[in-house]
Amino acid sequence: MKAVIIKKHGGPDVLSYEQVPDPVSQKGHVLVKVNYCAVNHLDIWVRNGILGKSVIFPHILGCDICGTVLEGFGGFKKGDKIVVYPAVDTSIPRVSFGIIGGFGKYKGGYAEIISVPMKNIIKKPIWLSDKEAAAINVSYLTAWNMLEKSRCKKGDTILIWGANSGVGSAAILLAKAKGLKIIAVTSDKNKTILAKKLGADFIVDRSTKDVTLEVLRLTNQVGVDAVIDHVGAKTWPVSLEVLKVKGRMVSCGTTTGGEALVNIRSFYSKEAQIIGAYLGSKSQLVSLHKFMKLKKIRPVIDSVFDLKDAKDAHKKMEESNQFGKILLQVSN
Numbered sequence: 001m002k003a004v005i006i007k008k009h010g011g012p013d014v015l016s017y018e019q020v021p022d023p024v025s026q027k028g029h030v031l032v033k034v035n036y037c038a039v040n041h042l043d044i045w046v047r048n049g050i051l052g053k054s055v056i057f058p059h060i061l062g063c064d065i066c067g068t069v070l071e072g073f074g075g076f077k078k079g080d081k082i083v084v085y086p087a088v089d090t091s092i093p094r095v096s097f098g099i100i101g102g103f104g105k106y107k108g109g110y111a112e113i114i115s116v117p118m119k120n121i122i123k124k125p126i127w128l129s130d131k132e133a134a135a136i137n138v139s140y141l142t143a144w145n146m147l148e149k150s151r152c153k154k155g156d157t158i159l160i161w162g163a164n165s166g167v168g169s170a171a172i173l174l175a176k177a178k179g180l181k182i183i184a185v186t187s188d189k190n191k192t193i194l195a196k197k198l199g200a201d202f203i204v205d206r207s208t209k210d211v212t213l214e215v216l217r218l219t220n221q222v223g224v225d226a227v228i229d230h231v232g233a234k235t236w237p238v239s240l241e242v243l244k245v246k247g248r249m250v251s252c253g254t255t256t257g258g259e260a261l262v263n264i265r266s267f268y269s270k271e272a273q274i275i276g277a278y279l280g281s282k283s284q285l286v287s288l289h290k291f292m293k294l295k296k297i298r299p300v301i302d303s304v305f306d307l308k309d310a311k312d313a314h315k316k317m318e319e320s321n322q323f324g325k326i327l328l329q330v331s332n
C-alpha cells in the first residue's frame with residue numbers, strides 16, 4: 001500500500017510518501033481502507049518528537065479516520081463506511097489512554113490500509129460526508145468533552161482561544177448550539193470575519209488588543225464562566241485571570257509550551273478550577289454525532305490535500321494558516 005511514513009523525528013520534510021507492506025490481520029482487530037484522515041496538531045508533536053515519548057520507526061501518523069471496513073465482523077459487513085474512535089489502551093502509568101498514530105505502537109491513518117481494534121469502530125453517520133466524518137473524531141470530540149467539563153449552562157459566557165484552530169472552531173460551533181455567549185480570540189482580520197460567521201458573539205483580535213483588558217471590558221469586569229484553553233503556556237495566565245468567581249478553565253493542549261507562570265493567589269481567591277480534558281469517550285463521540293445531527297452542525301473544513309502532499313498540509317497547520325480542519329484524501 002501507499003503511505004506517508006516517518007523514519008525519524010523532524011520538520012515536515014521527514015514525511016515520506018512510499019510503498020510499504022500492508023498491515024496484517026490480528027486477533028481483535030479489523031483492516032480498514034482509509035478514505036480521509038484529518039490532520040491534527042498531535043501529528044506535528046509526534047513528527048517533531050517529544051522528550052520521553054517514543055514511537056517505533058518507521059511510524060505512520062494520523063488519528064482522525066473515516067474509512068471502509070475490509071472484513072465483516074460483529075454488526076459490520078465488508079464495505080461498511082465507518083469512523084475510528086482514536087483512543088487505545090496504554091501501559092503508560094497515569095495516562096488515560098494512547099492514541100492511534102500517536103506515540104505508542106499503533107500506526108495511523110496516513111496510509112491506504114490501517115489495522116485498528118474492532119472495539120474502536122463506529123458506523124459513519126450517513127448524514128455526514130466521508131470528509132466531514134473524518135474531521136470530527138478528535139477536535140470536535142475534544143471540544144465537546146471540554147464544553148461538558150466546563151459545566152456551562154445556556155446563557156453563560158465562555159472564552160475560546162484560537163478560533164481558527166480545529167479545537168477552537170469546533171468549540172465555537174458547539175458552544176453556540178448549546179446557547180452560550182462566546183468570546184473568541186483571533187489574530188488577524190480574516191480569522192475575525194470567519195469567527196463571527198461561525199457564531200462568536202464577540203471577537204478579540206490579539207494582534208491589536210490586550211485579551212485580558214478586552215475580556216474584562218466585555219464582561220463588565222466580572223469575567224467569564226469558563227475558558228477553553230488549548231494553547232498552553234502563553235495563554236494560561238490570561239485564561240486564569242479572566243475567570244469569574246468559581247469559573248472553570250478547561251485545558252487540553254500545549255501548542256505554546258507546557259510550563260506556565262500563573263498567578264496562584266488570584267486563582268484560589270476566586271475559587272476557580274483547572275480541569276484537564278483528553279479527547280473524550282467513545283460514548284461521547286456517539287452523543288456528539290447525535291447532537292450535531294439534531295442541531296444541523298457540519299464541521300468546518302479548511303482544505304483537502306492528497307495524501308502524498310501531507311508535507312504541505314503540515315506546513316499550513318504550523319503556519320496557523322487555516323480556518324477549521326485540514327484533511328488528507330487517502331483513497332476515493
Ligand SMILES: NC(=O)c1ccc[n+]([C@@H]2O[C@H](COP(=O)([O-])OP(=O)(O)OC[C@H]3O[C@@H](n4cnc5c(N)ncnc54)[C@H](OP(=O)(O)O)[C@@H]3O)[C@@H](O)[C@H]2O)c1
Nearest residue numbers: 041142162165166167187230234252253254255278279320
Ligand atoms: N487533549 C486532547 O485530547 C487534545 C485533542 C485535540 C487537540 N489537542 C491539542 O490542542 C491544541 C490545538 O489543536 P488543533 O489541532 O486545534 O491545532 P491547530 O489547528 O494547529 O491550532 C493552533 C492554534 O493555536 C493558536 N495559537 C498559537 N499561538 C498562540 C498564542 N501565542 N496565543 C493564542 N493563540 C495561539 C493559533 O491561533 P492564531 O492563528 O490566532 O495564532 C491556532 O488557533 C494542540 O496543542 C493539540 O495538541 C489536544
